[in-house]
Amino acid sequence: MKFGKEFTSQMVPEWQEAYMDYNYLKGVLKDISCFKKKNAPLPEVAATPNGSLKRRISMYRAFSGLQNRFSFKGSPDRTDNEDEEVILVSSLQQEGSQGHHQTMFLMSSEQGGEYEMVFFRRLDDEFNKVIAFYKKKVEEVKDEADVLSKQMDALIALRIMVDKPSIGMPSDQVMMDDDSTLSPGSVVPTHIRSPGGSHMEAIEEVEMTGEEILEEESTSGNRDKEKRNLMRFRPAPIEILDNVKINIDPATPISTFKNVIRTSKANSKFSKDELKKAEEQMKTAFVEFYKKLRLLKSYRLLNVLAFSKIMKKYDKTTSRKASKSYSDMLDKSDLGNSDEVNKLIERVEVTFIKHFVNGNRRKGMKHLRPQAKRETHRVTFFMGLFSGCSIALVAAIVVAVRAQHLLEHKDRDKYMNNIFPLYSLFGYIVLHMLMYGANVYYWKRFRVNYPFIFGFKQGTELGYKQVFLLASGLSVLALAASLFHLDMDMDPKTGSYETVKELIPLVLLFVILLITFCPLNILYRSSRFFFLRTAWHCLCAPLYKVTLPDFILADQLTSQVQAIRSLQFYVCYYVWGNFKTRSNTCQDSKVYKILYIVVAIIPFWSRFIQCLRRLFEEKDSMQGLNSLKYFSTIVALVTRTLYDQKRETFWKVMAASTSGITTIANTYWDLVIDWGLLQRNSKNPWLRDKLLVPHKIVYFVAIVLDIILRLVWMQLVLEFEELPHLHKKAFVAIVACLEILRRGLWNFFRLENEHLNNVGKYRASKSVPLPFNYDEDKSM
Structure with a gap:
């Protein structure tokens, strides 16, 4: 399959207009090729019949392997313009915000240079379109990651409130009141983010010492060390729930009636049923968020490959060496070297596996990356x-x-x-x-x-x-x-x-x-x-x-x-x-x-x-x-x-x-x-x-x-x-x-x-209702 068809088949359908227009650029290169063929000089008549002398002599050269491993500076086959700079790519800062990439074609004075200028002008438009869309989507997933982080804080606090885990901690660290509920004041808050903290770090920090405790227990039998590890364990702050309302969509007609009749008052007690529904909603939200991240990653890689392919096609059509310069610019751009999406993907995997499938990676990845059905x-x-x-x-x-003759039968009617x-x-x-x-x-x-x-x-x-x-x-x-x-x-x-x-x-x-x-x-x-x-x-x-x-x-x-x-x-x-x-x-x-x-x-x-x-x-x-x-x-x-x-x-x-x-x-x-x-x-x-x-x-x-x-x-x-x-x-x-x-x-x-x-609307993923609503007035 040609790359153009493969490129189209792998597009996210809802983002199709945001991809690089590979077919149009390919058409411009076709115009350049046609122009060069029309204006190419006529070949001189060879003095030697049945082929040129150069080809005949080359039959007697030493064979140096299928891959050309050595290059000689004095080789007569080397073109004069091999090391000449063809394009100059610069980034211009426009009013506000995003950088604007512009490619300057340095050989516009040559015959047919105006066709190549059209190509690079359209190439810049496509690149700026792609990178603007990518940056916008990255900002959206960052904001969504922050929201999921806060939702996870509330979910873990709700788990502590409902399950009341003691996990062998000293009695002065986890205190139970008369109603055998976990006292909010007894839990040390851990949701402290550094100014440079990233979007899913809070989720990773919530249960900070789960693996550390197990590792140190297996390597040391020191009782004091275990106590120190337990003292270091700090669950999520239950005070978060003071500013949170559980927002669970009605799942049955009965719950719909209850939701209509119930007044809007804060939850004083939390049930295991509410916890289960909240976990299901968060699980669905993480799966959809992970799907969105993978679509964004695919979008970036596919466009990078498309720009690389079209520049190689340009080099082949014009016999120039411009793809190297453009690839260097592409690698330095946000589209080429951005790893924010990859980091978010890794953190979502770690979080989902740890908090929703009890550390079973195979089971977690099966939920996050369901296998497509095989045609049989x-x-x-x-x-x-x-x-x-x-x-x-x-x-x-x-x-x-x-x-x-049933149509004429007497019992037909x-x-x-x-x-x-x-x-x-x-x-x-x-x-x-x-x-x-x-x-x-x-x-x-x-x-x-x-x-x-x-x-x-x-x-x-x-x-x-x-x-x-x-x-x-x-x-x-x-x-x-x-x-x-x-x-x-x-x-x-x-x-x-x-x-x-x-x-x-x-x-x-x-x-x-x-x-x-x-x-x-x-x-x-x-x-x-x-x-x-x-x-x-x-x-x-x-x-x-x-x-x-x-x-x-x-x-x-x-x-x-x-x-x-x-x-x-x-x-x-x-x-x-x-x-x-x-x-x-x-x-x-x-x-x-x-x-x-x-x-x-x-x-x-x-x-x-x-x-x-x-x-x-x-x-x-x-x-x-x-x-x-x-x-x-x-x-x-x-x-x-x-x-x-x-x-x-x-x-x-x-x-x-x-x-x-x-x-x-x-x-x-x-x-x-x-x-x-x-x-x-x-x-x-x-x-x-x-x-x-x-x-x-x-x-x-x-x-x-x-x-x-x-x-x-x-x-x-x-x-x-x-x-x-x-x-x-x-x-x-x-x-x-x-x-x-x-x-x-x-x-x-x-x-x-x-x-x-x-x-x-570039809508490629569905919005999932989240279980918790934060009361911003109380939290400030």
């Missing part, structure tokens, strides 16, 4: 196997239907009304998974950082092959079951169908639920639990703080209304219906009709409540408008369902009007707000300034498809002429599948827009 041929093999089996089963079902909805549920799920797998493939192809956007734990996100494997495996089970269940003939003796066959859909559903909730570490447990946790947050909205995965999943569920209604039908059919005769009467009951509306509006209601919570928390008026959009969708869904049940003119007019309003609102929101398109004054007319897909026609096709697919479900209200020989249940299923396809299309451009927003 097993996944590819089974994905291909299940996909082939699914295609074969579809063909077998088609052949069976045609051979047995009974089958479509009772059995088809049971299996259509699995079809909806498989189709949605296929669309998600396709999205993952294209997100990865166009470098959309979907694991970061969704908040997946590093190394646990599913690739498109894993998603396709799960989808094809489920499709094999569902298609095989439906093929076995493709029977419309009732047993004439018993007057019923086979019980085993009629229970197949219920057993299959039970197996799927069992796998989904299985606690064993099989079949991508981390992803399954992530899905279940997010689904629970959607169900319990607004009791949880709304995150992007929560409202994205709720949006997916709004496209699975028919799947949710199929689950309701399972209860109706197998509990109140007679599955042996494929009949049920519960669909005619008022309770079922009411629940038919309620279960359909659950995902829309969840999004409505999520928008209201975000409106109150973030004070964003757009969330208020978004909530109105979902409320209008709920009204349209209710009126449409009532019209489907009552078939009255009034409800038809209401359904058509409300559906039309919500269709226009949702379509506008899709294209303008969620996708960020239809911007008149953008660089790409009617699209947006930044596009990831190189072909603009893709966006216009997506716009048209979204509008058409939004209008398709209006067919259910306006009652256009249906396709001949197509059952109503099948038509509803087709419309539901088209909505799932529209949602899959929406997903790609929604996350593309989210990714570009992160890129615009």
